[in-house]
Amino acid sequence: MLDLNLIRENPEKVKAALLKRMDEVDFTEILELDKERRELLVKVETLQSKRNTLSKEIAQLKRQGKDVEDNFQEMKELATTIKELDNKLTAIEEKIKTSIEKLPNMPDEDILPGGKENNKGVREWGKKPEFNFKPKDHMDLVKLNDLIDYERGVKLGGNGFWIYKGNGAILEWALLNYFIEEHIKDGYQFILPPHILNYQCGLTAGQFPKFADEVYIVKGEEDNYSFMLPTSETALINLHRDEILKEEDLPRKYFSYTPCYRVEAGSHRASERGMIRGHQFNKVEMFQYTKPEDSNAALEELIGKAERLVQGLGLHYRVTKLAAKDASASMAKTYDIEIWIPSMNDYKEVSSASNARDYQARRGMIRFKREGSKKTEYVNTLNASGLATSRLFPAIMEQYQQEDGSIIVPEVLRKWVGRDRL
Known part of the structure; x- marks a missing residue:
């Protein structure tokens, strides 16, 4: 606010x-x-x-x-x-x-106006994979290796849902284990929040009232209902709602694993079929509460952590600084880490690292008191995916595919997958 x-x-x-x-x-x-x-x-x-x-x-x-x-x-x-x-x-x-x-956050001064057309590439890591054979897309690869069941996913949940099975489920869980292990190493506290939240959670996060139609409402009436969390950021920002923290308590660093539930699955173009967009997907989310003067450094830390996770998987990606209209309305600055999907000849976001400044803290009355001061100040809040799996999975399928249709398992995942090839 x-x-x-x-x-x-x-x-x-x-x-x-x-x-x-x-x-x-x-x-x-x-x-x-x-x-x-x-x-x-x-x-x-x-x-x-x-x-x-x-x-x-x-x-x-x-x-x-x-x-x-x-x-x-x-x-x-x-x-x-x-x-x-x-x-x-x-x-x-x-x-x-x-x-x-109802007003969005003020973009930082260095943020360009407009939408995607004004997004600015910052850097790339790794090289686009080259194949000496005709590569398959992830839809064909997961069927060939019996990793995902799209038909039964639709039967159970409708369009925009899928089922992980066998080695596909093991690979998905391995990704989550990899993220969790790395965040714990970095001193972040692991949180498993409720998946059903109250209206004030959405209001504090800045998703309500404007974007209330994008969530699955569970029960209740207007301005007083429960909903399925669209991202665990919505829960983590509310951990310290209506609280006054001590200066020595900052920064607070959290991460959580949850499925994310979205009413709008986005584009229905043929190129975005499969797991690229869906109504439910898994994500590990990082979150920080900081003093105002520390939030710029915290954002760089979050971007760096998200990048290292993708680098550990050996996947080609780029970092993009978002223009004002392409970023979330609650955020003053956002960088996307975008993974390369060969069959789409395009990059897709696997992490958004954002600084909300004091926008969310004002909505949730989240403050801190400096040592020796009676005055309270609003904290700054930041979040970053660390990471979303529904696009990493297709990227692994396509970037690590072999001529016979098998998939090489990234080395960092092998201790959980139990094999080096699918």
């Missing part, structure tokens, strides 16, 4: 930043409501001061044995007026809060 003070004091700066990812920005209603709110506050404070003075006068008159009936009547009228103004103030503050909650 954006800072109301910043909108009030420098609306043109905020507007210019938001226009990188929005077609139009108008703060007129918010600023008018804010002006009315501040005027009401003055009135309430004046009346409360008058009530306090009158209360002292009544006490003095009573000690003198004088009649205070008129004073009591005035006190009653003051109380009624103050209550009416308080109710009006609460309603206005709720309108302001609702309006600000």
Whole structure:
């Protein structure tokens, strides 16, 4: 959530930043409501001061044995007026809060405006695989090796679902074990969160109210329902909701494994069939809570960790800095790690590493107190996939395929898979 003070004091700066990812920005209603709110506050404070003075006068008159009936009547009228103004103030503050909650985060100054067309390549690692035979796509390879059952996945769940089987299930679990082992080595705390979350979790993450139609709703009514988590970031950002952390507690570094549940599976192009897009997929997610001055370094750490995981698998990839409209609305800066899928002649994201600055912390009232200070500050929050498997699996199939259709198992996974070839 954006800072109301910043909108009030420098609306043109905020507007210019938001226009990188929005077609139009108008703060007129918010600023008018804010002006009315501040005027009401003055009135309430004046009346409360008058009530306090009158209360002292009544006490003095009573000690003198004088009649205070008129004073009591005035006190009653003051109380009624103050209550009416308080109710009006609460309603206005709720309108302001609702309006600000709908606004996305401000992109960092170095983020380009617009969508995918303005994404900027940062670096590549490894080389695109070359084959001296006609390569197969991952759909053919998983069928040939009996690793995925797409037909029965559709039978059980519908389009956008699949079943891992046999060595396919073992390879998937090996990927998750590899990620988990590496994060534990790096000192991140392992979290297994609930898969069903309450509405406030989505609100704090910045996914609600704007993107509420992208989740599977389990039960409840508007603005008060439970839903299946679309990513474990939605759970991890809420671990310290409504808490005040100590400076010595930061940074907090977490990771979690969960399936991710998405209503919109995205493109239905023939090139994106199979596991490239789906309604349920596995992901290990990294998350950090930091002091504001430490969040830039934390983002570099997360990017580096995600890259090392892909490098460990020996897969060719690139890193892309996202333009404002292509990044999540909650994030000030995002880098994608994109894996090469030979049959698609394209790169597909396997990790998004993002810095939300204090946007999510404001929504969730997540603060910290520096040593020796009574003042609280908002933390910065960051997340990165570490990693999503549903595109790594096809990349492994295609980049490691052999002429006979078999698949070489990346060396780092062999201790879990129990073999060097599928």
